[in-house]
Amino acid sequence: MAKFFGTPDGIHVGQQFIDRAELSKLNVHRPTQGGIHGNRSEGADSIVLSGGYSGDADEGDYIIYTGHGGQNANTRRQERDQSVDDPGNAGLITSKVLGLPVRVIRGANLKSPFSPPSGYVYGGLFEVSDVWTEIDSNGYRLIKFKLERLPEQAELVSATRPITDPAFATSTVTRRIRDTSVSRKVKEMYGNHCQICGTVVPGIGERLYSEGAHVRPLGRPHLGDDALENLLCLCPNHHTELDIGGMVILDDYSLARTADLARFADLSFRADHQLHPSNATYQRELWIKLES
């Protein structure tokens, strides 16, 4: 089953479902058995929380979730280590490295103020913000994940107030890297190689990381297009530099410092990819007007 990232059309946070068959039919959580829908290459697109592990936690805005595997099918007792090669666990690790959104579904069996009275409820999109290992009381290795609710969604449906992680009370978010389905496409086209410097950022288990950069920004007032003609595959350094106006794109797709328009590099394109010239022009004029 191919993965589908994001909230399916017509599904909303707080929507309830009778059983796993209905979750599957509506593409909220495809498999009718198993808590994680994922694999190593694509990532994981959904998980079901049903309270299988005692150390798990559900604070609404963030969740501690134990991976899959190593339990006796009858007794549910842990009798082996969990493996990072299990497709579900590997998928959630890939989702962390690539920053893919994971649908979270809560079951009635879950002991949580956010679980539904019966059946299942859709809790929205989360990011896998953390992964680590723990040794349980019998000495078996568990793979643990922290998931954090993504902003810009409908409000959480709950009787109680979500608790914010106290560790972040004094922190602020300085940059948010936005992703769209088209930006995943451009990263795939270039195998995560930066179109400016060729850098690929390596992650755990030979996973690779890059960013899709919109040349003309999305959103008001720029109204840039979420299309390949407006996207580059860049390393985080060059994406940052593009976003904060350190460089501009010239008409021949070379790059220049905004301060003095000195050329310092060229963009490399595949034969089947090109920017629309108007997007390069927009980016350049936006920043040149702010330089002086």
Place this chain on the structure above:
Amino acid sequence: MAKFFGTPDGIHVGQQFIDRAELSKLNVHRPTQGGIHGNRSEGADSIVLSGGYSGDADEGDYIIYTGHGGQNANTRRQERDQSVDDPGNAGLITSKVLGLPVRVIRGANLKSPFSPPSGYVYGGLFEVSDVWTEIDSNGYRLIKFKLERLPEQAELVSATRPITDPAFATSTVTRRIRDTSVSRKVKEMYGNHCQICGTVVPGIGERLYSEGAHVRPLGRPHLGDDALENLLCLCPNHHTELDIGGMVILDDYSLARTADLARFADLSFRADHQLHPSNATYQRELWIKLES
């Protein structure tokens, strides 16, 4: 007046204030005149919205705000271009480049569902997500800013529902770069040079960008310390690689690929900065346990 970033102790979102003098006394917005408290080198730490420009907008979760300058003091009519060298405008641009949080205060004069019936109300911390120029109907240049509300704060106080920017309806956030007061310190110590590769990412107007990277992660379950002994100044590429487990820190503060422990670089430290060895050990073991 030195800048202070973040919400002052004892101040909360939705708190109301009688007048500008009270805002100033409680360090919510220091100057008793002027909408922006900022300068080019430090950034801007607070703004007051009072509805001076007709093109401005307040959607609760995001705000369109016109910069300072060029108006006739008596008629309030625009009679000159706005300048990026105006300290307030330059401060907001610096806050965008460095990702500094800006306190937003709404005044009763503001035509917005979020403005208070009288006096002023504290709206919380925002990031400057965008900056651009516009030409007004008389041909004068205005400097415009978009501010977006940072997540992980108390709920917005309003009679109406905040509207999400439709341009982002299909996007997700793949990485969030968190910042703390200590991470600002480490970036300053190294003049924004990456401790691994020496890179500095340039922004508009010769502003510089780097990231403070926590070696042992903040928050549960890691409980890393927000202290210099747990922080590095890194470029976005190396910060990403550290966060997604592509590299580990060895006991001699050299760096190795997690996959094969092959050394590829060293960390450079100033004489007055060092990691606590336990933080390097924690980071290394965390990822080595997830490699196999």
